[in-house]
Amino acid sequence: MSEEKVVTIDMVSVGFLRDPDGSTLRCRISGQLETSNSPGFLDTVKDELGRQGVKKMVMELSGLTYVSSTGIGSFTTLLIECKKRGVALVLKNMSEKVKSVFDLLGFTSFFELE
Amino acid sequence: MDILTDGRIIHLITSGSGDIVSINTYGAEFFHAVSPQSLTGKNINGFYANPVDREMYLQRLETKGWIENFEVHFSLGGVVYTCLENAVLKRKTTRGEEEIESVIIDISGFVDSNIQTIKLNLELASVNKKLNDAYSTMAQQEKMASIGELAAGVAHEINNPLGFVMSNSRSLHRYIDAIKKALAQNSLSEEANLAFILEDLAEILKENDEGLTRIARITESLKRFSRMDSENKTEKYRLNEAVRDTLVIAKSHYKYKAEVTTDLREIPPFPCYGDAVNQVILNLIVNASQAIDERYKEKKGHIRISTAVDNGFAVLTVSDNGGGVPESAAGRVFDPFFTTKEVGKGTGLGLSLCYDIIVNKHNGQIWFENNDHGGADFIFKIPMEQGDGT
Incomplete structure (x- = not known):
């Protein structure tokens, strides 16, 4: 497995790791995702998603402690992008705190959670 | 305040x-x-x-x-x-x-309207994905169906020379038996009719050579037509050779409907997805012969295929003197599922796949013009220098 590449945007950091065959992109997200850092977060993940051969993106969210409605908007934008590219998106290990915001705004059912 | x-x-x-x-x-x-x-x-x-x-x-x-x-x-x-x-x-x-x-x-008003838009976009993305999946499946089915049809046509074309080669082979057996019998009786004379046999043998071998050459030509064309990998770009695609091969393997589709003439100018080999471009050429030829068939039924029409280089683009034109494209269909001929053919004759995917292959896969252009013979010219242009993204 290749080395993790970590990008930090304000209060959120994203670590990227590709499986050996390159088809699965794993993103480890930690910190707080809100209005100020959402655009940077979105651009960073989209750039990585655009690389050749990605068929599945697994977002590991156990380190994500807070998400605002704009943050949720970033996840939905990524989901739309994934659908366009035929990439499966899985949100993994979402904390109860973060899930409560997804629930509150009615977005939980759109995502595949693990 | x-x-x-x-x-x-x-x-x-x-x-x-x-x-x-x-x-x-x-x-x-x-x-x-x-x-x-x-x-x-x-x-x-x-x-x-x-x-x-x-x-x-x-x-x-x-x-x-x-x-x-x-x-x-x-x-x-x-x-x-x-x-x-x-x-x-x-x-x-x-x-x-x-x-x-x-x-x-x-900020509820603002957030709520954003959430509604996002949810609609999500639903739209899901519907789009389903549509794309359905289109891909149908496109694949269309390709398989055309391969099946092509195989039947090729089998028919091979069957004809094969028929007389086999018949000749039976004659050869008979002649050999007659010669063996004559040799056994030590009388290579009139009963064996040796003079006739020798004369006919030369004729048989000439016919067999011709038949086998025809079969070899068809199988060679078929091999070249189908061996290209549709997922990868071939570096040296020869457009004129592809036109000739396609005409050989699609012969059963047009030979009773149209006379075909070609004007193939010199085109240097260029990189492209050969398998996909072959599919476009085949589609345009089959469409032209169907358009002629719909117009004339009993009479033969005319298909003209020309190629040229124009300002860095390889250009191919398939002209026919069928019925042309009616004005009501002009804006939709490249739309998926649109067809003017009789029920059961077209899925409406052929030209939309051609569009996808030429425009999306090769950054090229494809269009049609109704011509002076009552039919239509379908033209495509592919840039001969392909960027990495295509």
């Missing part, structure tokens, strides 16, 4: 534990209270839709002493309101205890 007192913003002061010390009139109205005084002493924590918001809010306030545009959600009368809160922590107040002074703006 004062913005904090009379503006449509909530001005709130609470104790460190969340008890409301003071709130403006709009704030009381927002929290469904009859007056600001009726809220005094009540705890703000009870209004939070999500306890996590409050927890995070206090954590940040404790660390920095202030927060800026922090998103919070209040639940009031069963409705969730999204607000932005700006606050400062006042450690020593005249009242002697820690207080939090904040300004809250209700």
Whole structure:
């Protein structure tokens, strides 16, 4: 497995790791995702998603402690992008705190959670 | 008038534990209270839709002493309101205890409309994906069906020479038997009719050579037509050779319907997805012969195929003297599922696949023009220098 590449945007950091065959992109997200850092977060993940051969993106969210409605908007934008590219998106290990915001705004059912 | 007192913003002061010390009139109205005084002493924590918001809010306030545009959600009368809160922590107040002074703006209208748009976009993306999947499946089925049809046509073309080669082979057996018999009887004379046999043998071998050459030509063309990998770009695609091969293997489609002439100018080999471009050429030839068949039924029409290089583009034109494209269909011929053919004769995917291959896969162009012979010219152009993205 290749080395993790970590990008930090304000209060959120994203670590990227590709499986050996390159088809699965794993993103480890930690910190707080809100209005100020959402655009940077979105651009960073989209750039990585655009690389050749990605068929599945697994977002590991156990380190994500807070998400605002704009943050949720970033996840939905990524989901739309994934659908366009035929990439499966899985949100993994979402904390109860973060899930409560997804629930509150009615977005939980759109995502595949693990 | 004062913005904090009379503006449509909530001005709130609470104790460190969340008890409301003071709130403006709009704030009381927002929290469904009859007056600001009726809220005094009540705890703000009870209004939070999500306890996590409050927890995070206090954590940040404790660390920095202030927060800026922090998103919070209040639940009031069963409705969730999204607000932005700006606050400062006042450690020593005249009242002697820690207080939090904040300004809250209700952004629910904005957030709700955004959420609705996002949800619609999500649903749209799901529907789009389903449509794309269905299109891919149908495109694959169309390709398989055309391969099946092609195979039947090729089998028919091979069968003809094969028939006389086999018949000749039976004659050869008979002649050999006759020669063996004559040799056994030691009488290579009139019974064996040797002179006739020798003469016919030469004729048979000539015919067999011709038949086998025809079969070899068909199988070679078929091999070249189908061996290219549709997923990878071939570096040296020879357009004229592809036209000739396609004409050989599609012969059964047009030979009773149209005379075909070609004008193939010199075109240097260029990189492209050969398998896909072959499919386009085949599609245009089959379409042309069907258009002629629909117009003339009993009479043969004419198909003309020409190629040329134009300003860095390889250009191919398939002209026919069929019925042309009616004006009502002009804007839709390249749309998926659109067909002017009789029911059962077309899926409406052929030209949309051609469009996809030429325009999306090769950054080229494909279009048609009705010609002076009553039919249509279908033309495509492919840039001979392909970028990496194609």
